[in-house]
Amino acid sequence: MGEQLLAINDLEVRYVLRSSTVEAVNGITLHVDKGESVGLVGETGAGKTTTALSIMGLVPNPPGKVTKGEILFNGEDLLKKDDKAMRGIRGANISMIFQDPMTSLNPLMTVGDQIKEVIQLHNDFNHEQALQRTKEMLELVGIPGDRYNEYPHQFSGGMKQRVLIAIALACNPKLLIADEPTSALDVTIQAQILELIGQLQEKFGMSLLLITHDLGVVAETCKRVMVMYAGSIVESGPVRTVYDNMLHPYTIGLFGSLPNLDVDTDRLEPIKGMMPDPTNLPTGCAFCDRCPNATDRCVKERPVLTEVEPGHLVACFHVSDKEG
Amino acid sequence: MAKQRKEYGKSQWLMVWYKLCENKFALISLAIVVLMILMAIFAPLIAPYPYDEQNYDAVMVDPSLEHPFGTDQFGRDILSRIIYGSRYTIFIGFGCMIASGIVGVTLGILAAYYPKLDNPIMRFLDVFGSIPDMPLLMCLILIMGLNLRNLLIALAIYYTPGYARITRSKVLSLRNEEYVEASIALGASDRHILIRHILPNAMAPIIVRFTLSTGGSILEAAALSFIGLGIQAPAPEWGLMISQGKQFLSSYWYMAIIPGVAIIILTYALNYMGDGLRDALDPRLNH
Numbered sequence: 374m375g376e377q378l379l380a381i382n383d384l385e386v387r388y389v390l391r392s393s394t395v396e397a398v399n400g401i402t403l404h405v406d407k408g409e410s411v412g413l414v415g416e417t418g419a420g421k422t423t424t425a426l427s428i429m430g431l432v433p434n435p436p437g438k439v440t441k442g443e444i445l446f447n448g449e450d451l452l453k454k455d456d457k458a459m460r461g462i463r464g465a466n467i468s469m470i471f472q473d474p475m476t477s478l479n480p481l482m483t484v485g486d487q488i489k490e491v492i493q494l495h496n497d498f499n500h501e502q503a504l505q506r507t508k509e510m511l512e513l514v515g516i517p518g519d520r521y522n523e524y525p526h527q528f529s530g531g532m533k534q535r536v537l538i539a540i541a542l543a544c545n546p547k548l549l550i551a552d553e554p555t556s557a558l559d560v561t562i563q564a565q566i567l568e569l570i571g572q573l574q575e576k577f578g579m580s581l582l583l584i585t586h587d588l589g590v591v592a593e594t595c596k597r598v599m600v601m602y603a604g605s606i607v608e609s610g611p612v613r614t615v616y617d618n619m620l621h622p623y624t625i626g627l628f629g630s631l632p633n634l635d636v637d638t639d640r641l642e643p644i645k646g647m648m649p650d651p652t653n654l655p656t657g658c659a660f661c662d663r664c665p666n667a668t669d670r671c672v673k674e675r676p677v678l679t680e681v682e683p684g685h686l687v688a689c690f691h692v693s694d695k696e697g
Numbered sequence: 698m699a700k701q702r703k704e705y706g707k708s709q710w711l712m713v714w715y716k717l718c719e720n721k722f723a724l725i726s727l728a729i730v731v732l733m734i735l736m737a738i739f740a741p742l743i744a745p746y747p748y749d750e751q752n753y754d755a756v757m758v759d760p761s762l763e764h765p766f767g768t769d770q771f772g773r774d775i776l777s778r779i780i781y782g783s784r785y786t787i788f789i790g791f792g793c794m795i796a797s798g799i800v801g802v803t804l805g806i807l808a809a810y811y812p813k814l815d816n817p818i819m820r821f822l823d824v825f826g827s828i829p830d831m832p833l834l835m836c837l838i839l840i841m842g843l844n845l846r847n848l849l850i851a852l853a854i855y856y857t858p859g860y861a862r863i864t865r866s867k868v869l870s871l872r873n874e875e876y877v878e879a880s881i882a883l884g885a886s887d888r889h890i891l892i893r894h895i896l897p898n899a900m901a902p903i904i905v906r907f908t909l910s911t912g913g914s915i916l917e918a919a920a921l922s923f924i925g926l927g928i929q930a931p932a933p934e935w936g937l938m939i940s941q942g943k944q945f946l947s948s949y950w951y952m953a954i955i956p957g958v959a960i961i962i963l964t965y966a967l968n969y970m971g972d973g974l975r976d977a978l979d980p981r982l983n984h
Binding site: 429431459460461462463464465468469471472473476477478479480481482490491494495524526537540541 | 874875876878879880881882883884885886889893894897898979980981
């Protein structure tokens, strides 16, 4: 195991509304090593984006609040840093790619200016150096440098996502958080963008936290995967191990609901039921309402992540009891 | 076109200029506004007579070569008074636009971007917005005293809430745009985001408001002069000239109509110029 770049310990995020409290993230613990790529998978509302935003210190407050835990980046707790220190870290050390490339660029600024902006925010470059660097970044993501002066509306969706990647990487961040970077793109462009992210990650030796609901994307890009459900991590481990030997019923359900090319079926098998109301989570296992193997213990007690084989952790009584 | 754009791309302002040139109405309007401004600056050089020179040999003469727009009841040349009057009109129009624009836009941005300031600022401005325009202006002027500076201040106060409200509503929607969020995530400061991302994107409605309120403030000033609370005689303000001319409307119509036409031309030109400017500043309309 390499050196830990990012370590989140027992993070808890709450959105306090007038009449209720949304328990968005419930004591998750995860780490990303230097140069490693980790996938964070889960359905809509599982708390993936909230986790990412709390790393950046961008949980909207109010109503959001980090109530517990610590986020260690290079050994320093990000939650204790003030606004100014965080501004220095955002973009320079931790960068983020957002979901929708169509709206993530300022329509009134040329793409070149938008890349240059970040470079000048975090470096003492003069105009010429910044321009040089901007053109390098554009070439790096596969856009001719002389399109510097064009506006976002002159680019296609995939090209805009490339520009966003260039912006995110312009200051050589150590950690890149990609929040569903390919959700808004069509499948052929998805593959290109993922490949590009993978290449650049290797080239710069940065770490990647890829947030997605697409298990295929994770398999393609990441070495390790974490499955999130209702604000908790239910299963984590190396991609190969988890995909070959999935143990948590939710993970099994997720894979079950994917189309399989080898088997000829008319209907896919969805996970029955709905995600529990995040303002009113059950005391026991959050998945117990939908779980085919739920017992009384699942309703009363919340399972914790337990290592069942090297590097493979699962939060389920049935699995840990059987293995242990 | 693509190649051309790349060449011009070096200066975004040059691009704006080229686009403005494609819009004939806007260009003509711009020319009229510029001419009016030049006329105001060089009034003493252009005007054939001093604006207050009374010539009792030529009282209320009809337009002629000697007096192209005729003379008024004191024998003053109306053309010269129109030329000198543009000084007041343009000073009031642009002064009010700049003062209320800067104050209003700043307040609007602060109210929208910092939720804690929203209620204090907007409710305070609502007080001014809730009084009809003429009573408000009359009260302000009577409280502060009758002179040009106070007229300008009163008009600026009257136009500020409109700017603040329009800016606030635009910024509120822009604040949730993903590129603003992305910019925060890249480590930009509030000030940087407000100036580089939010203000330029909020500019379109503000520019329209600029031109509308410039025309509006000229009309308001004329109206105030008309009822005697604006510029005082013998100054050649256009509204005042209409007011003085109205008693001779049946026999010497040009005394009131000519300054009226001058006001209309300037107001129209400002509005068309604003429209064209807004379109030219939006790179998405780049065709």
